[in-house]
Amino acid sequence: MYLSTGCWQPVYMAKALFHTTLFQQLQQELLLLQGLRAPLDTELQDPGLGIINQSFPHRSFPVGAVHEWISSNAEDAAATTGFMAGILGTLMRKGACLWVSRHRNLFPPALNIFGITPDQVLFVQAPDPKQALWAIEEGLKCETLAAVVGEVPELGFTASRRLQLAVEKSRVTGFIHHRTDRVAEHGACVSRWRIKPIASTLPGGMPGVGFPSWNVELCKIRNGRPGSWKVQWTPQGFSVLPEKMTAQERVIKKAG
Amino acid sequence: MRRYLSIWFPALLADRALRLRPELKDTPFIIAASQRGRLMVKAASSLAVHKGIVQGMAVADAKALLPELTLFHYKAGAEEKLLNRLATWCFRFTPVVAADLPDGILLDISGCAHLWGGEPSYRDTIIRNLTASGYQVRAGIADTVGAAWAIARFEATHFIVAPGQQEAALSALPPAALRLEPPVLERLQKLGFAHTGSFITMPATVLRRRFGQQLLTRIGQALGHLPEAPVPLQPAAVFREQLSCTEPVHTRVAIDIALETLLERLCNSLQQAGRGLRSAIFKIDTVDGGSQQIFIGTNRPVRNGGHLLKLFEPKIATIAPGMGIEVFTLEAPAVEALSGRQEALWNTLGGADTGTELAGLLDRIAGRMGDAAIKRYLPAEHYWPERSVVPGGLFEQPGSAWRSNRPRPVYLLSKPEPVIVAAPVPDYPPMLFRYRGKVHKIAKADGPERIEQEWWLEQSQVRDYYVVEDEEGARYWLFRSGHYGAEKPQWFLHGFFA
Numbered sequence: 110m111y112l113s114t115g116c117w118q119p120v121y122m123a124k125a126l127f128h129t130t131l132f133q134q135l136q137q138e139l140l141l142l143q144g145l146r147a148p149l150d151t152e153l154q155d156p157g158l159g160i161i162n163q164s165f166p167h168r169s170f171p172v173g174a175v176h177e178w179i180s181s182n183a184e185d186a187a188a189t190t191g192f193m194a195g196i197l198g199t200l201m202r203k204g205a206c207l208w209v210s211r212h213r214n215l216f217p218p219a220l221n222i223f224g225i226t227p228d229q230v231l232f233v234q235a236p237d238p239k240q241a242l243w244a245i246e247e248g249l250k251c252e253t254l255a256a257v258v259g260e261v262p263e264l265g266f267t268a269s270r271r272l273q274l275a276v277e278k279s280r281v282t283g284f285i286h287h288r289t290d291r292v293a294e295h296g297a298c299v300s301r302w303r304i305k306p307i308a309s310t311l312p313g314g315m316p317g318v319g320f321p322s323w324n325v326e327l328c329k330i331r332n333g334r335p336g337s338w339k340v341q342w343t344p345q346g347f348s349v350l351p352e353k354m355t356a357q358e359r360v361i362k363k364a365g
Numbered sequence: 366m367r368r369y370l371s372i373w374f375p376a377l378l379a380d381r382a383l384r385l386r387p388e389l390k391d392t393p394f395i396i397a398a399s400q401r402g403r404l405m406v407k408a409a410s411s412l413a414v415h416k417g418i419v420q421g422m423a424v425a426d427a428k429a430l431l432p433e434l435t436l437f438h439y440k441a442g443a444e445e446k447l448l449n450r451l452a453t454w455c456f457r458f459t460p461v462v463a464a465d466l467p468d469g470i471l472l473d474i475s476g477c478a479h480l481w482g483g484e485p486s487y488r489d490t491i492i493r494n495l496t497a498s499g500y501q502v503r504a505g506i507a508d509t510v511g512a513a514w515a516i517a518r519f520e521a522t523h524f525i526v527a528p529g530q531q532e533a534a535l536s537a538l539p540p541a542a543l544r545l546e547p548p549v550l551e552r553l554q555k556l557g558f559a560h561t562g563s564f565i566t567m568p569a570t571v572l573r574r575r576f577g578q579q580l581l582t583r584i585g586q587a588l589g590h591l592p593e594a595p596v597p598l599q600p601a602a603v604f605r606e607q608l609s610c611t612e613p614v615h616t617r618v619a620i621d622i623a624l625e626t627l628l629e630r631l632c633n634s635l636q637q638a639g640r641g642l643r644s645a646i647f648k649i650d651t652v653d654g655g656s657q658q659i660f661i662g663t664n665r666p667v668r669n670g671g672h673l674l675k676l677f678e679p680k681i682a683t684i685a686p687g688m689g690i691e692v693f694t695l696e697a698p699a700v701e702a703l704s705g706r707q708e709a710l711w712n713t714l715g716g717a718d719t720g721t722e723l724a725g726l727l728d729r730i731a732g733r734m735g736d737a738a739i740k741r742y743l744p745a746e747h748y749w750p751e752r753s754v755v756p757g758g759l760f761e762q763p764g765s766a767w768r769s770n771r772p773r774p775v776y777l778l779s780k781p782e783p784v785i786v787a788a789p790v791p792d793y794p795p796m797l798f799r800y801r802g803k804v805h806k807i808a809k810a811d812g813p814e815r816i817e818q819e820w821w822l823e824q825s826q827v828r829d830y831y832v833v834e835d836e837e838g839a840r841y842w843l844f845r846s847g848h849y850g851a852e853k854p855q856w857f858l859h860g861f862f863a
Binding site for chain 1 (some may be wrong): 722723725726727729730733734737738739740741742743744750753754757759763767768769772773774775776777778779808809810811832833834836837838839840860861862863
């Protein structure tokens with residue numbers, strides 16, 4: 110009995126190992142076909158998202174991809190801009206950023222606390238959404254830019270596909286920010302995020318307004334796992350707050 | 366055999382002033398320059414001259430003569446600049462032009478006059494054109510520079526001296542026509558020489574002993590025995606290429622080919638001159654005599670044909686060939702020096718690239734949406750939030766550091782929006798505020814941060830800013846305009862924090 114299991118187990122394990130590597134290989138190939146190539150070492154830039162990285166394909170924030178951000182009101186839009194700026198701060202070590210919008214109400218000095226030198230951002234004010242999309246696409250084709258942020262009301266499937274094709278070639282990261290709730294569900298973007306502000310806390314229960322805190326919801330991520338986290342921006346960078354479990358959840362977890 | 370034409374502007378500066386300000390037509394005015402500590406008349410308008418004001422008079426005397434005199438200050442080097450400009454204009458008549466300071470232009474017209482149908486009509490054309498633009502002009506033609514100069518200034522009737530006839534033409538003119546220094550002129554006058562004819566034939570040794578070498582040189586130059594070469598003006602290099610078609614064309618493909626060819630040639634000549642263009646005009650002339658043009662501009666000197674073609678591309682569609690295009694012209698009206706070193710400038714925006722690609726992108730965006738569409742912001746040393754950033758140029762470096770010690774919102778409303786608040790005690794943050802119909806209960810607040818308006822720029826009320834967070838976690842920037850006093854101060858929402 111002992112002998113037989115002893116003989117059987119290595120075979121099984123080898124088979125399982127073979128399957129895992131095969132799966133991994135296939136997965137890599139699929140990702141490649143979808144335009145999500147594994148980041149090169151030189152491209153590897155970790156915005157410090159911590160545990161959120163586990164949700165991404167290749168376990169790192171997808172650069173050279175188009176991310177979609179949705180906010181329904183001005184408060185959410187401000188929160189989204191803050192979170193986006195935190196990621197941009199890391200990406201922009203590589204170069205400048207193009208910020209395309211129709212009405213600029215971003216206040217450049219605020220970018221400073223998110224690690225961006227505000228004078229490295231080039232703002233483009235487009236007269237209409239069509240021109241804005243054109244500028245975004247041209248920007249995404251320009252390899253010397255680190256990122257392009259576009260604030261457009263909507264992005265059709267064809268347009269999002271075009272942007273995705275542009276970044277696959279140039280490896281520029283695109284952020285498309287929709288400041289409206291009415292957004293088409295389909296789209297070729299790699300991910301879709303919703304950021305909402307949540308109450309901030311100061312260490313030790315001090316009074317006053319604390320660090321910017323957000324509820325970060327990753328609604329969609331191609332080849333990854335969507336999820337939701339509470340994130341805080343501290344002077345050291347992002348910090349993902351541990352999930353506060355309700356009493357019921359604690360019981361369920363204990364019970365296994 | 367050379368021929369020279371000398372143009373004299375008897376009232377160059379006054380004419381120029383009149384040209385710039387036509388409303389001065391009926392007012393006597395003078396242009397005054399300070400000389401040895403006092404103001405002297407440098408030029409006077411014809412009305413002022415009529416009243417007896419002449420060049421070289423003290424301004425105080427002129428004012429005494431004519432109290433209503435208008436006075437302008439002379440800018441050093443004004444004539445030189447003006448004469449150079451006029452001389453450049455004269456390039457259409459001859460390739461060799463020189464500015465003849467202080468009040469003339471000299472043209473070497475050898476072999477040019479017949480193109481205008483002979484010397485009289487050549488001279489008339491020049492005079493007519495200059496008179497039409499508001500200048501009083503006299504011009505003389507002769508074999509030598511000196512003779513032409515003398516004829517233009519001192520001859521009253523015959524302005525064209527036939528070849529070889531300088532001596533006869535000059536003999537009736539006063540000695541001043543020989544361009545002599547004042548002491549020599551004075552001595553000639555003392556000795557009773559009223560005309561050049563009375564001493565020009567005298568033996569050289571006699572003249573040299575009494576008047577010095579200068580008189581002999583001037584006589585020799587005027588008569589053509591001694592050489593005299595004016596320093597000609599160098600025409601500015603023109604970057605312009607032309608392409609004529611053997612058959613009129615009207616297809617897009619043909620226009621593209623023509624533009625490509627012209628761009629290639631233009632970029633080659635720019636390369637040789639070490640320059641890059643800042644703007645370019647593509648002109649077409651159609652068979653029916655029409656002319657159209659499209660214009661592009663770049664944000665830095667460029668001589669990359671491919672990039673320029675891209676800038677032109679969206680505008681080519683606006684060309685209407687009509688009956689067919691005969692001639693294509695590509696011109697670069699604005700060029701700047703372009704060396705390899707300039708590429709490095711773009712590193713101000715970070716990154717290791719040479720910047721050509723990014724600059725190309727910005728050119729394309731500017732070409733489509735206008736220059737004002739692209740903005741970059743630099744910190745300004747002001748506390749007032751609206752004034753704390755200024756739009757900067759693409760290559761400009763920030764003059765001061767970005768401040769990050771005070772909280773600033775991600776979104777700043779361009780105009781603060783009034784909100785209704787309930788504040789418990791003066792100088793305390795409000796308990797709640799109503800913005801766009803929604804009541805926000807304030808859970809946390811920081812502040813106040815008092816920001817005063819800079820009184821030397823603008824007068825308005827002081828602002829007390831509070832960072833507040835409502836119960837839902839959204840963070841706002843509120844301020845109270847003014848102090849609590851007789852009337853209740855108004856509260857405003859000015860921004861949203863991340």
